[in-house]
Amino acid sequence: MFPKSKIKKKRIIFLLAYVLIACLIVLITKPLYIYSILIVLLPPALVNFYWLHKSRKKVFIFSIVSTFLFAFAAELASRLANSWDVQSVLPRLFGLVPLENILFAFLNFFFILSFYEYFVDKDTTKKISKKFKYLIVMFSLFSLIIFSLYFYNPEIASMNYSTLALITLIIPSIIMFSFNTHLIKKSLLPVLFFAIVFFVYEVVSLKIGSWWWPGEYLLPVKLFGKTFPLDDVIIWYFLSTFALIGGYEFFADDFK
Helix, strand or coil: CCCCCHHHHHHHHHHHHHHHHHHHHHHHHCCCHHHHHHHHCHHHHHHHHHHCCCCHHHHHHHHHHHHHHHHHHHHHHHHHCCCCEECCCCCEECCCEEHHHHHHHHHHHHHHHHHHHHHCCCCCCCCCCCCHHHHHHHHHHHHHHHHHHHHHCHHHHCCCHHHHHHHHHHHHHHHHHHHCCHHHHHHHHHHHHHHHHHHHHHHHHHHHCCEECCCCCCCEEEECCEEEEHHHHHHHHHHHHHHHHHHHHHHCCCCC
């Protein structure tokens, strides 16, 4: 699972060390949420992307499409259910969707896929699969349904953590990984790495008031006197990374 190359091992340690130091700086300085995103996630994502050679275009396009055709709608459905909220200074779409989280979503896709390509998938394939158009269609339909329901009746468009995870992560992952169980093993390193990254960053964000959970959850616990749902740990830290890599391999890469 861990790369055999000494250079890649050192680079993984470098990325993790940077994130931990950046989170410490954020904890001490308490910047606005948007600045914490730029401090913690943007530099390592760009560095990791720079290390790529053949798959840069593919990673970037997949991340952009996923952000605009999926993340906006998913964020709207979740905000309608009050699943989470963040500190925002930028205008909110429909007065609900914080643009800071859209930036976060893009960097989430972009960083994970850059990491996966460089450290696991060997950065070998230049072309985007012809199946990518089917993902665009599915994302477009998802967004069309969510936004249409929102204009018809916002209550119908709302989706809590569990519902959103079932529709967008669990069912798609079961389908994709059942066709190629080898991808589970390939996904383990990114899943574990980003579980650490997201946990540290999320705990710091909760502590300084950048991120909070105002809704109802299956497994809520208290951290710093505030709600911290274990649903988030399971769904975001683990399932989302598996689903992202599975979707990327199935629709954009070679599914090997």
